[in-house]
Amino acid sequence: MITRTLSQLAAMAGADPVADRPELVVKGVCTDTRNIVPGSLFVPIKGPRFDGHHYVAEALDRGAAAALWGRGEPGRPDHPAVMQVDDPLLALQRVARQYRRQLAAKVIGITGSNGKTSTKDMLAALLSTMYRTHKTSGNLNNHLGVPLTLLGMEEDTEMAVVEMGMSGLGEIEALSTMAGPDAAIVTSVSEVHLGDLGTRDRILQAKLEIVKGMRPGGLLAYCGDYPQLAEGIARTGYRGVRQSYGVEESNRLHPVRWSADDDGFAFQLDEEDPEPFAAPIHGRHQMVNALGAIAVARHFGVPDRLIREGLRGAALSGMRNEIVRAGSCLIVNDAYKSNPSSVRAALQTLYDFRKPKRRIAVLGDMVELGDESEQLHRGIGGELDPGRIDLVVTVGASAARIAEAAAPRFAAGRVVVCADKAEALDRLMEESLDDAIVLIKGSRVLGLERIVETLRRRE
Numbered sequence: 326m327i328t329r330t331l332s333q334l335a336a337m338a339g340a341d342p343v344a345d346r347p348e349l350v351v352k353g354v355c356t357d358t359r360n361i362v363p364g365s366l367f368v369p370i371k372g373p374r375f376d377g378h379h380y381v382a383e384a385l386d387r388g389a390a391a392a393l394w395g396r397g398e399p400g401r402p403d404h405p406a407v408m409q410v411d412d413p414l415l416a417l418q419r420v421a422r423q424y425r426r427q428l429a430a431k432v433i434g435i436t437g438s439n440g441k442t443s444t445k446d447m448l449a450a451l452l453s454t455m456y457r458t459h460k461t462s463g464n465l466n467n468h469l470g471v472p473l474t475l476l477g478m479e480e481d482t483e484m485a486v487v488e489m490g491m492s493g494l495g496e497i498e499a500l501s502t503m504a505g506p507d508a509a510i511v512t513s514v515s516e517v518h519l520g521d522l523g524t525r526d527r528i529l530q531a532k533l534e535i536v537k538g539m540r541p542g543g544l545l546a547y548c549g550d551y552p553q554l555a556e557g558i559a560r561t562g563y564r565g566v567r568q569s570y571g572v573e574e575s576n577r578l579h580p581v582r583w584s585a586d587d588d589g590f591a592f593q594l595d596e597e598d599p600e601p602f603a604a605p606i607h608g609r610h611q612m613v614n615a616l617g618a619i620a621v622a623r624h625f626g627v628p629d630r631l632i633r634e635g636l637r638g639a640a641l642s643g644m645r646n647e648i649v650r651a652g653s654c655l656i657v658n659d660a661y662k663s664n665p666s667s668v669r670a671a672l673q674t675l676y677d678f679r680k681p682k683r684r685i686a687v688l689g690d691m692v693e694l695g696d697e698s699e700q701l702h703r704g705i706g707g708e709l710d711p712g713r714i715d716l717v718v719t720v721g722a723s724a725a726r727i728a729e730a731a732a733p734r735f736a737a738g739r740v741v742v743c744a745d746k747a748e749a750l751d752r753l754m755e756e757s758l759d760d761a762i763v764l765i766k767g768s769r770v771l772g773l774e775r776i777v778e779t780l781r782r783r784e
């Protein structure tokens with residue numbers, strides 16, 4: 326993590342020069358008094374419900390060596406290492422931007438509607454077979470998470486994999502400009518944040534902003550299975566190296582043979598491959614994410630032998646196709662996030678399991694879809710395959726539209742509408758789940774992971 330003297334930090338942050346103890350060494354940055362790193366810089370962030378300035382004195386008491394302070398904010402503690410800046414968040418971003426430029430590390434930026442965290446975790450697993458690799462912790466992918474990720478790099482970090490998320494235009498450009506990626510991956514483009522952005526074109530435009538901060542000549546990898554993404558990338562006129570990946574043969578990097586089933590995915594990139602690339606990760610969409618990671622790992626010289634090794638040991642963050650065992654029942658816990666394309670990916674994962682006794686799909690509301698919400702829920706309902714799903718349970722008012730659209734094609738009693746997760750759980754408790762696969766998929770706010778926990782405890 327960043328280690329600089331107080332006077333260096335003041336200069337980087339654009340703060341007033343410090344008169345007292347300018348040579349004091351400060352190590353690390355934190356924004357939350359619940360986990361203060363001793364000797365670090367505390368940065369007060371203002372949110373809708375809280376103001377970090379109220380916690381500065383406590384942070385210093387708990388061991389922070391220094392703090393930033395927004396000029397004009399009342400109640401500044403009388404402490405020699407409290408440095409005044411225009412806006413602490415902007416100052417933090419300035420420090421991060423400069424720190425990144427002071428290090429020799431290569432930065433890889435990852436954006437897209439779905440699959441950022443999964444791709445980030447896989448890419449870091451591949452790069453760390455050969456390089457000292459740093460990555461975004463969890464999902465810290467916004468205007469605060471990205472600077473904190475950059476500031477978490479060590480002086481000798483060689484590779485940093487940085488996830489970049491957005492909920493509006495201009496955000497990815499700001500993050501990319503801060504991080505200056507040497508390579509980037511655009512994983513996908515779909516209706517996530519349609520409610521915020523209004524049109525699919527703007528969603529695409531927002532993702533492609535990543536190009537604006539890239540270093541000249543860097544690799545831009547993108548999933549070419551989304552034709553609009555390929556077209557959008559072409560329109561950017563990006564002059565560095567572009568590389569498409571995906572299952573479709575039209576992609577520069579695509580598998581010549583592949584499988585995705587109970588054991589995870591496996592594929593060959595070349596007929597001559599001595600052995601397949603494989604990971605115990607479920608879902609063909611995760612295989613596609615792995616292809617994106619491979620494109621970048623190869624670009625930075627990681628040999629296939631190490632890529633295979635890294636992939637075998639790769640693990641995803643929780644609630645993304647996480648497989649949970651409950652006796653003979655397998656639960657696919659995908660309760661982290663939901664939108665049309667990730668529901669499709671999750672359903673495909675459910676279908677790809679080899680012949681369980683029953684397949685059950687528990688589908689909750691997809692939030693933030695704006696005016697098209699009803700139509701998009703109906704669309705999913707229309708796609709559900711009665712030949713491969715034995716029971717559909719919808720959870721929530723929007724998801725009821727999924728049920729409405731599905732019901733005419735399913736036998737009576739095989740589509741059940743539940744108002745909330747408690748009702749869904751009661752309904753599932755009545756079912757025999759022996760040798761069943763249960764997909765649990767819904768937007769995070771529904772908290773469907775509670776269903777997973779209860780079913781697991783039942784066994």
Ligand code: ATP
Binds near residue numbers: 441611644646
């Ligand atoms: P967030 O915007 O919340 O940070 P993310 O882009 O980081 O999300 P992940 O956390 O990797 O995405 O995955 C979120 C959900 O999307 C999971 O349900 C996962 O299975 C699904 N998913 C992952 N990759 C893809 C993909 N390439 N296409 C469709 N769905 C995907």
Ligand code: MG
Binds near residue numbers: 463488
């Ligand atoms: Mg994420």
